[in-house]
Amino acid sequence: xxxxxxxDPASVEFARGHFIGGQVVEDAxxxxxxxxxxxxxxxADLPIGTADxxxxxxxxxxxxxxxxxxxTQSPRERVRAMRRWADLVESHxxxxxxxxxxxxxxxxxxxxxxxVAGVAEAIRFFSEWADKxxxxxxxxxxxxxxxxxxxxxxxxxAITPWNFPLSMASWKAAPALAAGxxxxxxxxxxxxxxxxxLAQLAVQAGIPPGIFNVVQGTGAVTGDAITRHPGxxxxxxxxxxxTGTAIMTAAAESGIKPVILELGGKSPxxxxxxxxxxxxxxxxxxxxxANAGQACVAGSRLIVERSAEAALVGLLQRKLSNIxxxxxxxxxxxxAPIVSEIQARRIDRILQQxxxxxxxxVMGGQRIEGYGGAWYQPTLLTNVTAAxxxxxxxxxxxxxxxxxxxxxxxxxxxxxxxxxxxxxGVYTRDLGRAMRAMRAIQAGTVWINRYTRTMDFILxxxxxxxSGIGKDxxxxxxxxxxxxxxxxxxxxADQAAR
Ligand code: NAD
Numbered sequence: 001x002x003x004x005x006x007x008d009p010a011s012v013e014f015a016r017g018h019f020i021g022g023q024v025v026e027d028a029x030x031x032x033x034x035x036x037x038x039x040x041x042x043x044a045d046l047p048i049g050t051a052d053x054x055x056x057x058x059x060x061x062x063x064x065x066x067x068x069x070x071x072t073q074s075p076r077e078r079v080r081a082m083r084r085w086a087d088l089v090e091s092h093x094x095x096x097x098x099x100x101x102x103x104x105x106x107x108x109x110x111x112x113x114x115x116v117a118g119v120a121e122a123i124r125f126f127s128e129w130a131d132k133x134x135x136x137x138x139x140x141x142x143x144x145x146x147x148x149x150x151x152x153x154x155x156x157x158a159i160t161p162w163n164f165p166l167s168m169a170s171w172k173a174a175p176a177l178a179a180g181x182x183x184x185x186x187x188x189x190x191x192x193x194x195x196x197x198l199a200q201l202a203v204q205a206g207i208p209p210g211i212f213n214v215v216q217g218t219g220a221v222t223g224d225a226i227t228r229h230p231g232x233x234x235x236x237x238x239x240x241x242x243t244g245t246a247i248m249t250a251a252a253e254s255g256i257k258p259v260i261l262e263l264g265g266k267s268p269x270x271x272x273x274x275x276x277x278x279x280x281x282x283x284x285x286x287x288x289x290a291n292a293g294q295a296c297v298a299g300s301r302l303i304v305e306r307s308a309e310a311a312l313v314g315l316l317q318r319k320l321s322n323i324x325x326x327x328x329x330x331x332x333x334x335x336a337p338i339v340s341e342i343q344a345r346r347i348d349r350i351l352q353q354x355x356x357x358x359x360x361x362v363m364g365g366q367r368i369e370g371y372g373g374a375w376y377q378p379t380l381l382t383n384v385t386a387a388x389x390x391x392x393x394x395x396x397x398x399x400x401x402x403x404x405x406x407x408x409x410x411x412x413x414x415x416x417x418x419x420x421x422x423x424x425g426v427y428t429r430d431l432g433r434a435m436r437a438m439r440a441i442q443a444g445t446v447w448i449n450r451y452t453r454t455m456d457f458i459l460x461x462x463x464x465x466x467s468g469i470g471k472d473x474x475x476x477x478x479x480x481x482x483x484x485x486x487x488x489x490x491x492x493a494d495q496a497a498r
Contacts, residue, residue, distance in 0.1 A: 005094075005108070005331055006108060006329055006330045006331040006332075007098050007101075007108065007329050008329070009036060009038075009043070009102050009327075009329045012098050012099055012102045014044075014099050014193045014194075014196070014197065015193070015196050015197070015200070016044050016045065016046070016047070016193070017047055017196075017216070018047060018049055018053060018057070018196075018213075018214060018215050018216050019196045019199045019200065019212075019213060019214040020053075020056055020057045020060050020210075020213050020214075020215070021057075021060035021063070021064070021209050021210045021213070022203045022208075022209020022210060023209070024196070024200075025053075025056075026047055027047070027053060027056075028047030028048050028049065028050070028053070028216075028217075030047075030048040031045040031046060031047055031048065032045065032046045032048055032189055032217075032218065033045055033046075034046050034103070034189070034190070034192065034193075035340070036102060036103065036328075036373075037103075037104060037105045037190075037328070037337045037338070037339045037340065037373055038327040038328045038329070038337050038371065038372065038373045039327065039371065039372030039373050040340070040341060040372060040373050040374075041372070043102070043103075044193065046189060046192050046216050046217070047216050047217070048189075048216070048217040048218055048221055048222060049186070049215040049216055049217035049221070049222040049225070050217075050221065050222070050225065051225040051229075053215055053217070053222070053225075054184065054215055054222065054225040054226050054229050055229065055231075057184045057213040057215050058155055058184055058229055058231040058232060059231075060209075060210040060213055061155040061182035061183070061184055061210055061211065061213055061231075062154070062155060062182070062231060063210055064182055064208050064209060064210025064211050065154060065155070065182050065210075065211070067208075068208030068210070068211065069208075070177075070180060070182065070207075070208055070211050071152050071180035071181070072180075074131075075130040075131035075180070076130075076131055078127065078130040078131075078177070078178060078180065079127045079128065079130045079131060079178075080206075081205055081206045081207045082123055082124070082126065082127030082130070082174065082177065082178060082205070082207070083123075083124060083127050084205035084206055085123055085127075085201060085202050085205035085207060086120040086121070086123040086124045086127070087120075087205075088201045088204055088205050089116065089119050089120040089123065089198070089201060090116075090117075090120045092197075092201060093112055093116045093117070093120075094112070095197070096111075096116050096119075096166065096194060096197055096198070097111040097112040097115075097116050098329070099193060099194045099197055100115060100116070100165060100166050100194045101328040101329055102328070102329065103165075103191050103192070103193050103194060104162065104163075104164075104165055104190075104191040104194070104328070104339075105162075105163070105291055105292065105294060105328065105336040105337050105338070105339050106164070106291065106328060106336065107326075107328045107330075107333040107334055107335070107336060108328060108329055108330070108331060108333070109331055109332075109333070109334070110334070111166075111328075115164060115166055115167050116166065117455075118167055118170075118455060119166050119167060119169075119170040119198070121455050121457065122167070122170045122171060122174055122457055122473075123170055123174045125174075125457040125458070126174035126175045126177075126178040126457075126477070126478060127174070127178055128178075129175070129178050129179075129475065129478040130178040130179070130180075133150055133179070133475075133478055133479065133482060134149075134150055135147060135148045135149045135150040135484070136148045140488070143490065143491060143492060144488055144489065144490060144491065145487075145488070145489040145491050146486070146487070146488050146489075147486075147487040147488075147489075148484050148485070148486055148487075149484065149485045149486075149487055150179075150479075150482040150483075150484055150485075151180075151482060151483055151484075151485055152179050152180035152181040152481065152482060152483075153181055153233035153234045153481065153482075153483055154181060154182070154231075154233045155181065155182050155183070155184060155231055155232050155233060156176045156181045156182070156183050156184075156232065156233065156234050156235075156236060156481060157183075157184050157185075157186075157226040157227065157229065157232040157234070157235045157236070158172035158173065158176070158183055158184070158185040158186070158235070158236045158237070159185070159186050159219070159223050159226060159227075159235070159236075159237045159238070159239065159247070160172060160185065160186070160187050160188060160195070160238055160239070161188050161238050161239045161240075162188035162190040162191040162339055163291055163294045163295060163296070163339070163396075164291070164295075165187055165188065165191040165192075165194050165195060166194050166195070166198060168187075168238050169185060169187060169194075169195040169198055170198065171238075171472045171473060171477070172185060172236050172238070172472075173185060173198070173199075173202075173212055175477040175478045175480070175481050176236070176481045177202075177207065177211060177212065178478055178481075179478050179481035179482050181481055182210065182211045182212070182213070183211070183212055183213065184213045184214075184215060184226060184229075184232065185199075185212070185213070185214050185215070186214070186215050186216070186217060186222050186223055186226055187214065187216070188239075189216070189217060189218050189219070190339055190340060191339075192216050195214050196214050196216075199212040199213070199214050219243060223243075223247075224246075224250060227247050227250040227251055227254065227257075228250050228251075228253070228254035229254075230254070230255055232257065233257065233258075234257055234258045234259075234260075234481075235247060235251050235257055235258070235259045235260070236259075236260040236470075236480075237259065237260065237261050237262065238261075238262040238263075238296075238472070239262075239263065240263065240264050240394075241263040241264045241394075241419070241420075241466045241467070244261040244263045244466075244468065247259060247261070248261065258480075259469065259470075260468075260469060260470035260471075260472075260480055261468040261469045261470065262296065262461070262462060262463065262468045262470075262472050263296075263422075263463055263466060263467050263468040264296060264394040264420060264422070264466070264467060265296050265297055265298070265394060265420045265421075265422030265423060265463065265467050266300060266301060266391075266392070266393070266394050266417045266419070266420040266422075267297055267298065267299045267300060267301065267420070267422055267423040267424055267425070267443065268299070268301045268302075268303050268414070268415040268417070268424050268425070268441070269283075269284050269287070269299040269301065269302050269303065269424070269425040269427070269451065270303045270304075270411050270412075270415050270424065270425065270426050270427070270437060270441070271284075271302065271303070271304040271305065271308060271312060271427040271428075272305050272308070272408075272411075272426075272427060272428040272430070272433060273305040273307045273308040274428055274429045274430055275308070275427035275428050275429060275449070276427070276429070276449070277308060277311055277312050277315060278315060279427070279449065280312065280427040280449075281312060281315035281316050281319055282319065283299075283425060283427070283447075283449075283450055283451035283452075284299060284302060284316060284400070284425070284451065285316055285319035285320050285378075286451065286452065287299040287425070287451045287452060288300070288320065288378055288398050288399075288400050289320070289323060289334075289335060289378065289398065290452065291336045292335060292336040292337070292338060292375070292376060292397060292398045293376075293395065293396060293397045293398040293399060294336065294338070294339060294343075294396050294397065296422055296467075297422055297423040297445070297452065297453075297461075298396075299400075299423070299424075299425050299451050300394075300395060300399060300400055300401065301391060301400070301401050301403070301414075301415075301417075302316075302400050302401065302402045302403070303403050303404075303405060303411055303414045303415055304402065304403075304404055304405070305404070305405060305406075305411070306404040306405065306406055309402070309404045313362060313380065313382075313402060316380065316400070317362065317363055317380065320363065320364075320378035320380070320398075321363075321378075323335040323378065325337070325368050325371065325375045326371065327371060327372075327373075335375065337371070337373040337374060337375050338373070338374040338375065338376055338397060340374075341374060343374075343396065343397075344367065344374035344376065344397075346395075346396070346397075347376055347395055347396075347397040347399070348367075350389045350390055350393055350395050350399075351365055351379070351381075351390065351399065353389040353390075354381060354384065354388050354389045354390040354391075357384075357387070357388050357389065358383055358384075358388075359381045359382070359383055359384050359388055359390060359401075360381070360382050360383040361379065361380070361381060362380035362381070362382055362402070363377070363378065363379065363380045364376070364377035364378050364379030364380060364398070364399075365377065365379050365381075376397050376398050376399075377398070378398045378400075379397075379398060379399045379400070380400050380402060381399065381400070381401045381402065382401075382402045384401045384402070384403060385403075386414070388401065391403070392418075394420070408433065408436070408437075411437075412437065412440040412441065415440075415441050416441070416442060417465075419465060419466045419467075420463070420465060420466060420467045421442040421443045421444060421463055421464030421465035421466075421467050422443060422444055422445070422463040422464075422467035422468070423443050423444065423445040423446070423447065423461075424441045424443040424445070424446050424447070425446075425447045425448075425450075425451040426438065426441070426446060426447070426448050426449075427448075427449055428448075428449075434448045434449075442464050442465060443463070443464055443467075444461065444462045444463045444464050444467060444468070444471075445459075445461060457473050457474070458473075458474055458475065459473065459474060460472065460473045460474025460475075460476045460477060461473050461474075462476075
């Protein structure tokens with residue numbers, strides 16, 4: 001059942017340490033003060049895990065793998081334990097929801113209806129793969145038997161961003177665990193605490209202590225130590241392209257580890273004049289307002305056929321005016337704060353730079369004052385080119401640039417971003433054109449006459465170009481948590497045939 005109760009942020013209790021070997025551990029000498037995005041008031045100190053803390057977590061993970069049978073028992077046991085975990089997430093939806101809403105940009109009503117519900121479903125989805133991906137028997141000549149055997153990596157390292165902390169943690173942990181791995185996960189230092197509760201529920205569900213470990217800390221110290229630890233066999237990262245580059249370099253320098261990178265985006269929304277404009281405006285506005293644009297797949301570049309531009313922009317102005325900003329712990333809030341003052345200043349900078357380059361503001365462009373934290377007005381920018389900062393850079397705020405086109409070819413050229421290729425939206429009633437657009441656009445996901453994911457977790461997500469390598473979600477996410485051993489056996493079939 002969906003609950004939308006507001007709550008007192010001071011009433012929320014949570015563990016402040018790392019979670020290693022099934023225990024909350026507070027062994028850090030250095031701490032970081034963590035603030036609530038809604039009012040920027042510090043509410044807890046976060047221990048900064050060192051290379052020693054990471055080593056302790058990796059040791060706990062290895063011991064758990066060797067003593068618990070997580071990877072070696074019947075895979076159905078993993079299915080059962082993970083299902084119990086998903087059930088516990090659901091039965092703790094209010095507690096998890098409050099913790100997430102307290103420490104992140106996600107309004108409580110949305111956390112409970114969408115994020116926590118999605119986490120439970122993602123865990124269930126991945127649990128179901130645990131006994132279904134064993135490998136293949138290969139086509140060989142008859143006196144040999146060739147097999148490709150799937151095996152878990154052992155200890156997987158994961159590093160997650162701040163924009164959807166619980167969802168991102170579940171997208172990393174659930175496929176890794178379903179495949180028989182243990183995980184050492186570092187959440188963002190801006191939104192660290194809900195992930196520990198998720199891991200505690202895993203242990204409560206019967207997943208052996210040490211299989212899901214959380215090490216808290218900063219990227220430069222703790223994240224780097226995870227990436228470089230020799231006992232971690234693979235890294236799965238979600239975050240910015242800049243950090244993804246550093247992680248790929250560190251993984252190469254420290255032992256050639258495979259890396260899965262889910263990185264930034266600057267996704268186009270291509271609207272043809274024959275589209276259902278009301279529907280297109282709903283989808284585009286929805287994408288911009290979701291987490292106030294702080295989503296990797298935010299459709300932040302509108303590319304619209306010139307004859308439909310005025311009508312569509314009018315619709316968008318109306319739909320983007322309907323927002324309810326407020327603290328994330330108020331039940332009525334539907335519009336998220338910007339995560340930090342640093343991030344708000346980044347939006348200020350890109351907008352100022354765009355203004356200096358000639359961009360004109362159709363609406364927005366200012367902060368919304370009065371709540372303590374930083375909120376940004378939904379912002380529409382016109383008179384922009386491919387060189388304008390707001391068109392070029394990932395903003396991670398509620399900013400939509402508008403560019404008009406006259407021909408299909410021009411639309412696809414504008415849609416193409418020199419760096420990013422995460423997602424795209426296409427709106428048209430012409431099936432042939434929709435398919436041509438799908439082929440022409442360089443992106444890991446193309447949504448047609450809709451925008452954003454559903455709970456069909458069978459559909460993977462991931463980027464082209466510098467938006468990333470590999471996939472989260474889908475069968476692919478489990479396969480990426482398995483490595484493949486080739487076996488060739490001489491079975492002497494020739495002799496038997498003689
Ligand atoms: P970020 O890159 O600043 O940080 C992400 C994580 O990496 C954090 O946990 C951080 O502590 C850690 N980190 C930072 N430096 C590190 C280093 N040198 N070594 C190891 N770890 C390090 O990103 P963010 O600001 O938290 O999140 C926003 C970014 O995430 C955006 O670019 C967004 O597009 C991207 N994102 C992508 C997806 C996707 O699926 N493609 C999903 C969500 C967010």
